[in-house]
Amino acid sequence: MIDMISGALAGLRSAADLIRVAVDTRDAAKLAEARSALLDRIIDVQTACIDLQAKQQTLSNEKHAMADRIRDLEDELRELKATHGKIERYARAKTAAGAVVYIDKETEGAADGPVYACAACMGKGKVTTLQPQRGGAFLVCPEGHPRIPTGKRLPAPRRQVVARMV
Ligand SMILES: [Zn+2]
Numbered sequence: 001m002i003d004m005i006s007g008a009l010a011g012l013r014s015a016a017d018l019i020r021v022a023v024d025t026r027d028a029a030k031l032a033e034a035r036s037a038l039l040d041r042i043i044d045v046q047t048a049c050i051d052l053q054a055k056q057q058t059l060s061n062e063k064h065a066m067a068d069r070i071r072d073l074e075d076e077l078r079e080l081k082a083t084h085g086k087i088e089r090y091a092r093a094k095t096a097a098g099a100v101v102y103i104d105k106e107t108e109g110a111a112d113g114p115v116y117a118c119a120a121c122m123g124k125g126k127v128t129t130l131q132p133q134r135g136g137a138f139l140v141c142p143e144g145h146p147r148i149p150t151g152k153r154l155p156a157p158r159r160q161v162v163a164r165m166v
Contacts, residue, residue, distance in 0.1 A: 005052065008044040015041045086127040090117050096151025101130065101139065120145040 018034035090102035102122050104115040118141040121128035130139035130148065139148040 005045070005048045008041065008048045012038070012041040012045055080125075083125055083127065087122065087125070090122070090127065092119070095139070095148065097149035098151070099139075099148045101148060102127075118143065118145055118148075 015034060015038035018037055019031065022030035022034045089104055089106060091105050091108075092100060093103045094100055100119040102117040102119060104117065107113075107115040116130040116139055118128040118130055121141060121143055126143075128141055128143050130141055132138070132150075133140045133147060136150055136152045139150060141148075
């Protein structure tokens with residue numbers, strides 16, 4: 001591209017030299033010829049500049065697209081690192097009913113019970129905390145995965161004793 005502009009400028013200089021010679025010799029035919037050559041060279045320079053602007057615009061667009069892509073990849077990497085950090089806190093385990101869950105290792109011996117995470121979500125690289133349902137008989141994933149049996153038996157419902165009047 002730079003070569004094209006340099007060539008066009010050199011042509012422009014040659015045309016200017018021709019004009020100078022034509023003016024010095026006061027030759028009208030040479031002057032007209034030199035004038036025509038000069039106009040042709042000016043058009044060459046303009047064409048080269050327009051091509052250069054178009055290429056510069058293309059490069060600029062590509063640069064912005066690359067910057068966007070780098071930003072997206074950095075965001076993705078940051079999220080992956082954060083998720084990886086969360087996943088490392090969990091260990092795979094089975095409930096008493098044999099269902100696979102993940103347990104937050106920091107809460108494993110907690111007095112109020114461990115925090116569980118969904119194995120299906122974990123398989124997709126996402127940590128989702130399971131919530132107890134029906135008194136702890138099941139664990140439920142808020143992402144809609146099938147509920148997980150814990151194997152914990154519910155206490156039998158209390159029966160009301162009604163005294164009979166005799
Ligand atoms: Zn889930």
